[in-house]
Amino acid sequence: MTTTRTITNAFITRTLPDIFYEDPERIEDDMEQWPAVFRLSGMLFERYEDRPDVFVSGGGFIMYNRENGNQRVAPDCYIAFDVDERAILENLPNFWIWETGKAPDFVMEVASPSTASNDLGHKRDLYERLGIAEYWRFDATGGELYGQPLAGERLVEDEYLPYPLHIGDDGSVRAYSELLDVEFYWDGKEFDVLDPVTGRTIEKREVEREARFAEREARLAEREARLAAEARERALLEEVERLRQQQAGR
Numbered sequence: 001m002t003t004t005r006t007i008t009n010a011f012i013t014r015t016l017p018d019i020f021y022e023d024p025e026r027i028e029d030d031m032e033q034w035p036a037v038f039r040l041s042g043m044l045f046e047r048y049e050d051r052p053d054v055f056v057s058g059g060g061f062i063m064y065n066r067e068n069g070n071q072r073v074a075p076d077c078y079i080a081f082d083v084d085e086r087a088i089l090e091n092l093p094n095f096w097i098w099e100t101g102k103a104p105d106f107v108m109e110v111a112s113p114s115t116a117s118n119d120l121g122h123k124r125d126l127y128e129r130l131g132i133a134e135y136w137r138f139d140a141t142g143g144e145l146y147g148q149p150l151a152g153e154r155l156v157e158d159e160y161l162p163y164p165l166h167i168g169d170d171g172s173v174r175a176y177s178e179l180l181d182v183e184f185y186w187d188g189k190e191f192d193v194l195d196p197v198t199g200r201t202i203e204k205r206e207v208e209r210e211a212r213f214a215e216r217e218a219r220l221a222e223r224e225a226r227l228a229a230e231a232r233e234r235a236l237l238e239e240v241e242r243l244r245q246q247q248a249g250r
Helices: 034-048 085-091 116-120 122-130 204-248
Strands: 004-007 019-022 054-057 077-081 106-110 134-138 150-156 159-162 173-177 182-186 191-194
Touching (some): 034 054, 034 077, 034 106, 054 085, 122 134, 134 182, 150 182
Parallel strands (some): 106 134
Antiparallel strands (some): 004 019, 077 106, 134 150, 173 182
16 A cells, blocks of 8 residues: 655755655565666766765655656666755755756666666656756666667757667677766676776776876886986996006006
8 A cells, every 4th residue: 555644844945845745666676776776876976976066876866846746756876967965965855856956967777677668768758858968778687678788868959869889799888978978888797887098997996096006106116217326326436436446556
């Protein structure tokens, strides 16, 4: 039986009306999505964690009708740029479009048997209507649920148009996101987010490791150069001393 609870206007801005919410039905196979959602949202959190104007979410609702709280959608991962992240986190239990001032810019859905048709139909139409600039879908089955393992679309004149999907000789797939300036990649086992220039995972920890390694290599190179210069100087002094002694013995 579906229960109903009332959420009253208790927000700091005092601009929200009293609206009713129905408890959402539990998705029985949501655990199938979890590994990819966790990895994706984790990498994007790290990428933008120093940007107070970027909000990244791996859950929760986007509320898009101020008059009806049941008109909401729960993407697996979404990002909003040019927003006040702190205000969203402190004041808004979900992403209220009319409070935030805009819809998110990026959404990705991860396929499961119970959600795939909705991701391809109703949700896609809704995201297009809300003006979400990029809509991505990942299917870890290799395409059994979505028809293809990876798909990205960008909004052009209020209509979603597909990004090119590149398939490698090894069967891996990748596609480039203009909005995030990253490549989404799947090799049949692991989903990844890559730097389009280096081809490496964008995780901040990886970047920090590479920076520390580069710094260490630079220090070693500097030390080796210094030792080599000191050795040359010693050799020169020894040669000068040898010549001096040779002259003195004549």
